[in-house]
Amino acid sequence: MSNISRKHRQSKTRIFDRQNRCINCSFLIPKKLYDKHPVEQAPMHIVTTLRAWIFPTELSPDSIICTECYKLLQKHTNAINEESNMMSEECLPILGHRSICYPCGISISRSARTYSVPHDVKERSILLESVPLHLVSRMERVCVACWMSAYREVKRQHQHDTNHSVPNVESIGDSPDAPVPPPLPPPQSEKVLQQTPKIKSSQYRRAACTSSRCIFQNCSRSERLLIPSAIKELVLYRQKFYIPNGCRVCRYHLNQGHWNELTSELVDFTGEQFDVIMTMMERAANSYLDFSNIKIMSPHLCRYFLGLNSDQFYDLLNSIPNLVDHVPNASIALSVLLVKLKTGDSNERLATLFNKPRSTIERWMGKVKSCLNDDLIKNLLPSSK
Ligand SMILES: [Zn+2]
Ligand SMILES: [Zn+2]
Ligand SMILES: [Zn+2]
Known part of the structure; x- marks a missing residue:
């Protein structure tokens, strides 16, 4: 099996360390490629924009930026200088590499096989442990090696939980010569969600798990943009309203920011969603807002x-x-x-x-x-x- 898979097996959840990964797009910069840009040496205006793009991920002194992202940052900050209104329009982070397996950082644009990661499978939470916060809502597909690794970890945990009552599951796909791919996860839909046991909340509401329309009810605008995770956390923390990962928003509603107008009749949550909610609450409670700047x-x-x-x-x-x-x-x-x-x-x-x-x-x-x-x-x- 490939190098990556071996590494995966060694460190079950921490799939890859963050070294040599672009802080913005998470691309694993090849060791021999020397054109990477240490954040420490970047000019202040680049760092400021980068901070806004990757919020709530934190910069560290040894963070690096790939050349593609660095060029985008330069272009973006120049555009702001020319036309100061750009700032409010260009708000989502722009990524130098778009088809990246976020847990490990390799490019999956040319991979013949990748796995889609629905929002309510156990593998997702394991994969997310290695994904920077600002990319969590963007993770839709992963490479085969990452999926296999998460799949095995889920099996291992399940086996542990059921006190070894499921024999020999670990061996699936473990042979180095003939890896048996795990079944593709089921497509996520309300129908599937309804089959899993639910918790009914008397205080919290949630949006429907759909990416086919804007999250604001009765909105018929066609764009389906990602909702920044910082907003999701705030809406949850302040309004007791959970926005599942697949939800999308139109440009109008994204820019308006009238998130307090979100409504829904849904008050049922799966166990997985409950776990995600707890993590989001933790982040929202710890996120520091600097109103002095x-x-x-x-x-x-x-x-x-x-x-x-x-x-x-x-x-x-x-x-x-x-x-x-x-x-x-x-x-x-x-x-x-x-x-x-x-x-x-x-x-x-x-x-x-x-x-x-x-x-x-x-x-x-x-x-x-x-x-x-x-x-x-x-x-x-x-x-x-
Ligand atoms: Zn990058
Ligand atoms: Zn991967
Ligand atoms: Zn809308």
Whole structure:
């Protein structure tokens, strides 16, 4: 069997280390290929864009970028400089290599056989352990070696769970000469989901598992874009609404960011979905939002929380220059008020989001309001200057 498969067997879940993988597209850069770009040496504007693209994956000092992604980043940042409105349009990460097996990083564009990974098979959660967070929702197919490895791991766990009551399952496909491919996973559909036991929630709702239309009900627009995982986590965490991995959104609704308008009658969850939900909650709870620097916040999160893009935010901030004299951080204080207006969150909830006492949050909002009043009145009435 190939080298890859041997490595897979050695490290059951950690299929590949992250070394020599492009931080953006996950491409495994061949050892002999020297044209890779250490993030440490990249100019600041490239790093800022990269951060937004790969959110919530974190950069580390030894992260590298493949040449294709590096060129895309350069092109993108140049385009932003020429036309500053581009930022709000080009929001999803652009990938230098598109047909990548995300767990191992090899290209599957020319592979004769690949495996599609539906959202409710056990193999998926094993495969996802080696996939960077920003690519989780994009993983649709994997290479044969990765699928086999995950398949074996599922069998192994099952065998363990049933106390060795299933004899000899491990041997399937284990012979180096004649690998027997596991059966293709069943296509995912509501019908299949209905056959597995379900948990009914009294608090949580979910969208239907379909990629054939926009997630917003009654929307007939034709684009079917991926929903950023950061948005999925926030919608789950804040609105108790679960967006399964296969769901898609049209460009209009993606840019509008009115995620609080999502509705659904579905309240049933499979065990697998429950596990995914717990992982997403953990991530959402730990993700850190930096309202002191809106420029580096992902455009989607910006819209979600503030209802504005970053340029509009800074225009507004600059129109109240007096605010800096009244609060420790004007950008954060203005954000508090905008989040309040956009989401209608209680002050208690804002206190949690901004990790400040409620009294502080209320004082800041008061200061922003009075500065808005003063400065806007000054601007409207030139004679009062
Ligand atoms: Zn890349
Ligand atoms: Zn693979
Ligand atoms: Zn739509």
